[in-house]
Amino acid sequence: MGEIDPAFIQETEYRPVFKTIEADEEIPLIDLSVSTPSDTKEVVSKIGEASKKWGFFQVINHGVPLELRQKIEKVAKEFFDQPMEEKRKVKRDELHPMGYHDGLNGYFKDQISFARFNHYPPCPAPHLALGVGRHKDGGALTILSQDDVGGLQIGRRSDGEWIPVKPIPDAFIINIGNCMQVWSNDLYWSAEHRVVVNSQRERLSIPFFFFPSHYVDIKPLDELINEQNPAKYKEFNWGKFFASRNRSDYKKRERENIQIDHFKASE
Ligand SMILES: O=C(O)CCC(=O)C(=O)O
Numbered sequence: 001m002g003e004i005d006p007a008f009i010q011e012t013e014y015r016p017v018f019k020t021i022e023a024d025e026e027i028p029l030i031d032l033s034v035s036t037p038s039d040t041k042e043v044v045s046k047i048g049e050a051s052k053k054w055g056f057f058q059v060i061n062h063g064v065p066l067e068l069r070q071k072i073e074k075v076a077k078e079f080f081d082q083p084m085e086e087k088r089k090v091k092r093d094e095l096h097p098m099g100y101h102d103g104l105n106g107y108f109k110d111q112i113s114f115a116r117f118n119h120y121p122p123c124p125a126p127h128l129a130l131g132v133g134r135h136k137d138g139g140a141l142t143i144l145s146q147d148d149v150g151g152l153q154i155g156r157r158s159d160g161e162w163i164p165v166k167p168i169p170d171a172f173i174i175n176i177g178n179c180m181q182v183w184s185n186d187l188y189w190s191a192e193h194r195v196v197v198n199s200q201r202e203r204l205s206i207p208f209f210f211f212p213s214h215y216v217d218i219k220p221l222d223e224l225i226n227e228q229n230p231a232k233y234k235e236f237n238w239g240k241f242f243a244s245r246n247r248s249d250y251k252k253r254e255r256e257n258i259q260i261d262h263f264k265a266s267e
Helices: 037-053 066-080 084-090 178-183 238-251
Strands: 029-031 056-060 118-120 132-135 141-146 152-155 162-164 172-176 193-195 203-210
Touching: 029 037, 037 056, 066 141, 066 203
Parallel strands: 029 056
Antiparallel strands: 056 172, 118 203, 132 193, 141 172, 141 203, 152 162, 152 193
């Protein structure tokens, strides 16, 4: 195991504290298999509750074949096992600030959703570093596949306590992004999350970020606002918001990254 890249070392206040969490503090696990309309109603209600309380949940019986997922994980591992000069051919840049990339965008008309392959090598100092620092996802929704190593933690909505997301075989993790929080006028929660690293094992995760088209303006849905529940956000353009985030992620600016809170109606 080599030296730790100083870019991953966190300020003291952001370093992870490793502690045991009670079972009832885990994010909800939702079984998507339904056979009657009342099952569907129940699943919809569970998704709504989880999106309010946590902004995160895991799903099983989602219909994605396990073999497909295993194939993708195998190819990803083959990619990360290559020599550095091969990987550098798809090195990050200002348009793709978060790591090796390839242009999937051509496959999705008019919008910029994409998948990312995250590889976390074993780290000699997991108490000093984070694999991915705390952040909220900007888009509509993220679907994440993780292997069995673990490391993802989410900030609990009620008090910000970091709660680990337990790896569950063949489950996908779903989390609410910033756009969904604004559309729902703060009913659903876009939770902060981060990734702690492991001193012994490498980890692979594959998030798929669902983004709106770049020209979409984001604001609370008309159906959800009225005199008693006025809009909590001013309208903003998704493409500009995303571009601004990308630029500051890439340059690691000192200033705080753009956040939906900057569009709060009261500000
Ligand atoms: O690796 C994970 O579990 C989460 C990754 C993540 O939050 C990201 O890529 O933005």
